[in-house]
Amino acid sequence: MGTASISSMLLAQARSEFVTRWRIPAFSITSLVLPILFFTFFGLPFARQTSPAGVSVGAYLLVSFAAYGVGNVMVYGFGIGVAVERGQKVDVLMRAMPIPPLVVITAKVLNALVFSLISIVALIAYGVVVGGVHQDLGVWVSVIGRLLAGSLPFVGLGFAIGYGASPNAAPALANLIYLPLSFASGLFMPVDQLPGFVQRVAPYLPSYHYGQLAWGAVGAPAEPLHVSLAWLAGYTALFMFLALRAYRREESRKFA
């Protein structure tokens, strides 16, 4: 008895996932335009400055907003996307199809990585052309690589929201969690300019260590790479565990 090729269904699924997200302005605009908008307000005025330690302030702020943007794609793409699809009962029909659930999820992750890549590249291009921020090509490549690789905790956070929250609550919840998280982690302004109690909390947040990945890449002071990676791995495990628990609960309710 024949079955279809997994790789071709994965490719088709990821493609259609991309087209779907692209056509939802609430998602595509938030993912691509918002980081550029924030950089324009908070970053452009200082883009051509250099810190006393010789770090380009423009590059520092640019990669901060890039980090914010990638996390945004992950948390919103999975959080709201999955919750909305549950609300539309897309998952029920998919369950009866000969496509394994893991392929559907992998397609979502692939699509989110592509969206993130576009978001980072667009922001960097804007920063270079409009803000006059200059770094070696190798630095930008390293920024992109680090931000994509380190985005896994936010994939987990997104899935946890997507499977745990109702379709109506998910957008609000994603905002309430992710936006303060980004602020408190220094993605919008450097941590040492934040209120004292926030400065004390920041080193325990996933986006703080995610930001460290990006800051390290442009030569700003940052914790050692392995420390960032350890924190991000821990948060990945935690969020994936929460996501899996919510997924299983949904399974036993809908498909037991």
Add this chain to the structure above:
Amino acid sequence: MSLAPPVVELDAVTKRYGTVEAVRGITLRIDAGEVVAMLGPNGAGKTTSVGLMLGLREPSSGTVRLFGLPPTDRRARSRAGVMLQESGTTGVLTPREIVRLFGTYYPAPMPPEQALALAGLIDKADARIGTLSGGQRQRLYFALAVCGNPDVLFLDEPTVAMDVEARRAFVASVHTLAGAGKTVVFTTHYLREAEEMARRIVVIDRGLVIADASPRELMARVAAKRVAFSVAGSLPAGAFDGLAITALESVNGHVRFLTNEPEAVLRALFTRGVELGDLEVVGADLEDAFLSLTRRDEPARTERA
């Protein structure tokens, strides 16, 4: 092909949701090429039965096989097309795009054009799904069910939300597929629809199969007329004895029952001196049909006010 396992096999299957027993013990075998209607009122257990056949639900006891395999097996699912009552798709894709996508789930899909044509959706093929009417969405789900060129189709309440024309086109498509040797299993609560499309009708009521027959056999068993009248005085003793009627109700001088032979029954009642007023003889609806099936073996009851 005689060695091939049946398409669907349910063996003493039950399904409980908490304390509710949706399916109370169904044994059913559906062979290749059959067109089977699962007929029953809302809440009879039809959707749960289909969910069990597809592996969307796990049986509380008993076994379910699809092409001789557990229904969750990808090899079995690759041969099954599915249209569910409660399912959806994202609204921003077009029918052509999503039909092409679903085709990739199957080993030997039909061209998207062909699936869209079978579903009568060609003129809306490039519209956003979100702009489709309820009936057009039903056609889309039908296109998704057939696009993989499956050996068996499971259609749960397929004609809900379809207008008359869409229904007619849908029935024609099912006949086309059946003619091509496909197995079709669909649920409905319309007796006419079951009769029109199926070669075998499985009647489900309260989680049990209460009849499993060809449409012709079933129609013969189903009482076709409902008779209602009022009586001025009291009914003579034994007025209804030995008459071919079911589901007899007699309350406050208002009498109702079901029968296949209204003329003979009324003649007998006149002979027995029953004074009839407000006589009505109408074709039985599905509810009546179920009453006559479910109460066939029970003695006629007379309820007092």
